[in-house]
Amino acid sequence: MARLVFMGRLEDVAGMGEMAVQAGPVEQVLAGLDPALAVELLGEKVRMALNGKLLTDMGGVVLVEGDELAFLPPVSGG
Amino acid sequence: MNWRFCLRSAVAEVRLALSPFDPAAEIAGFNARHPHAGGIVTFLGQVRAGGGVEALELQHYAPMTLPGMEELARIAQERWPVEGLLIVHRSGVMVPGDAIVLVCAAARHRRDAFAAADFAMDHLKSESWFWKREKAAQGWRWIEPRPEDHEDLSRWG
Numbered sequence: 593m594a595r596l597v598f599m600g601r602l603e604d605v606a607g608m609g610e611m612a613v614q615a616g617p618v619e620q621v622l623a624g625l626d627p628a629l630a631v632e633l634l635g636e637k638v639r640m641a642l643n644g645k646l647l648t649d650m651g652g653v654v655l656v657e658g659d660e661l662a663f664l665p666p667v668s669g670g
Numbered sequence: 671m672n673w674r675f676c677l678r679s680a681v682a683e684v685r686l687a688l689s690p691f692d693p694a695a696e697i698a699g700f701n702a703r704h705p706h707a708g709g710i711v712t713f714l715g716q717v718r719a720g721g722g723v724e725a726l727e728l729q730h731y732a733p734m735t736l737p738g739m740e741e742l743a744r745i746a747q748e749r750w751p752v753e754g755l756l757i758v759h760r761s762g763v764m765v766p767g768d769a770i771v772l773v774c775a776a777a778r779h780r781r782d783a784f785a786a787a788d789f790a791m792d793h794l795k796s797e798s799w800f801w802k803r804e805k806a807a808q809g810w811r812w813i814e815p816r817p818e819d820h821e822d823l824s825r826w827g
Contacts, residue, residue: 597731599729599731599801600729600801600803600812601801601803601812603729604812641731641733641734643733644733644734644737660733662731662733662734664731664799665801666814666815667796667797667798667799667800667801667815668795668796668800668801668802668813668814668815668819669728669759669771669794669795669796669798669799669800669802670715670759670770670771670791670794670795670800
């Protein structure tokens, strides 16, 4: 299994902070989600990090056992 | 061995606070550790009272938030000759009056201290891995970054 992590408002959209998913190509993982959630995750302003490292392009990314893919909406600190 | 790197890397103290911290004690400790600095700038961000906000929550992402803050401190130290730099940022639920973020910069001359603290704050506000929401009578609401936050960031090139 791999894990998806939803930060900020994406946690509300998903209804949970993280979700266990079958390992495999990211496109396939996203296709298995609620379409309303998948649309939000693929939003223009949402960045993705695989095991704590920002992805510049999710094309071709394949999740393997134990991977953590985080979805990061626009940040706001301070 | 690159001593310049060693000396500079030794001056930053960066912490993610998961429970309330006492800014006055942090500032006093920082000042005491930097007796040779001619100027120390401290910035405290706190949860403002009023406006119907009952609570503020900051979320962080453990694999990235603290490493990102450490990288920010490293860049600030590269750009300005600071003798000390302290960054403390809260994560979790806070109430009005609670400290959110503290930045202290100590330098031989004041302008470097002002600039390093200003730079660190602009980047903590809009480029560090935090997500913020406010609780009012209607419930919780996520806060998106304001256009001004991005303008602040663009000042640094």
